[in-house]
Amino acid sequence: MxxxxxxxxxxxxxxxxxxxxxxxxxxxxxxxxxxxxxxxxxxxxxxxxxxxxxxxxxxxxxxxxxxxxxxxxxxxxxxxxxxxxxxxxxxxxxxxxxxxxxxxxxxxxxxxxxxxxxxLPMKAVCVEGCQGLCPVCGRNLNEGRCGCAAEDIDPRMSVLKELLKKDDN
Ligand SMILES: [Zn+2]
Ligand SMILES: [Zn+2]
Structure with a gap:
């Protein structure tokens, strides 16, 4: 209050x-x-x-x-x-x-x-220039590169992958 x-x-x-x-x-x-x-x-x-x-x-x-x-x-x-x-x-x-x-x-x-x-911003970012997640393997690219070939993948796939990864744990 x-x-x-x-x-x-x-x-x-x-x-x-x-x-x-x-x-x-x-x-x-x-x-x-x-x-x-x-x-x-x-x-x-x-x-x-x-x-x-x-x-x-x-x-x-x-x-x-x-x-x-x-x-x-x-x-x-x-x-x-x-x-x-x-x-x-x-x-x-x-x-x-x-x-x-x-x-x-x-x-x-x-x-x-x-x-x-x-x-509130519609899309908040942790830091200006955040690299985001690799759309292929889901690695946080701020912590280093992953070696996946850069491809044009629907960004929604990365969210899906992240969800699937969580389910595996
Ligand atoms: Zn971020
Ligand atoms: Zn990757």
């Missing part, structure tokens, strides 16, 4: 405040792949009361454990994600697209998790 204490701010339209937060957040579930945070997620946020909404803007950063899309090795990825969210101060629940402020605290974890999710 990552909470903003807005007890005072929600009663003073026009005011703003800066928040430095750190919290342990649950892992991201990206189409069934569980991606865990390494250490707390930090957020530096400017929070303002516009009279109608509490506006939250800033950045969240931290570390995630990802799998390299080329060599499949796990590595630590430093992320920084922009956070931009609004929470309605309307008493009647107001606009359905904007969550409302119901008490003295706003749980901003859902908004922060969503922005981290959006900031």
């Amino acid at each position: 990552m909470r903003l204490d807005v007890a005072r701010l929600k009663r003073s339209p026009g005011d703003s405040a800066r928040y430095d937060l750190a919290a342990d957040l649950p892992p991201l579930d990206i189409s069934g792949e569980i991606i865990a945070f390494v250490g707390p997620v930090k957020a530096v946020l400017a929070v303002s009361n516009t009279g109608e909404v509490i506006e939250v803007e800033g950045t969240a950063d931290g570390k995630l454990e990802l799998s390299c899309s080329r060599c499949l090795k796990r590595f630590i990825y430093d992320f920084q994600a922009p956070v931009d969210e609004k929470y309605s101060l309307a008493q009647d629940g107001g606009n359905e697209e904007i969550p409302s402020v119901t008490g003295d605290f706003i749980d901003i974890a859902p908004a922060v998790l969503n922005s981290i999710y959006l900031a």
Whole structure:
């Protein structure tokens, strides 16, 4: 849970405040792949009361454990994600697209998790220029060459081979 204490701010339209937060957040579930945070997620946020909404803007950063899309090795990825969210101060629940402020605290974890999710690269690599796996024998080419003849093989085959290799073990 990552909470903003807005007890005072929600009663003073026009005011703003800066928040430095750190919290342990649950892992991201990206189409069934569980991606865990390494250490707390930090957020530096400017929070303002516009009279109608509490506006939250800033950045969240931290570390995630990802799998390299080329060599499949796990590595630590430093992320920084922009956070931009609004929470309605309307008493009647107001606009359905904007969550409302119901008490003295706003749980901003859902908004922060969503922005981290959006900031993730589609294909993360462990290092720039990762050599990936040999499509023939599945060897991690960052650890040395394998001697296979370089051929044009459907890259999907390497994933298949890797899966078959795991089954053998
Ligand atoms: Zn890699
Ligand atoms: Zn090979």
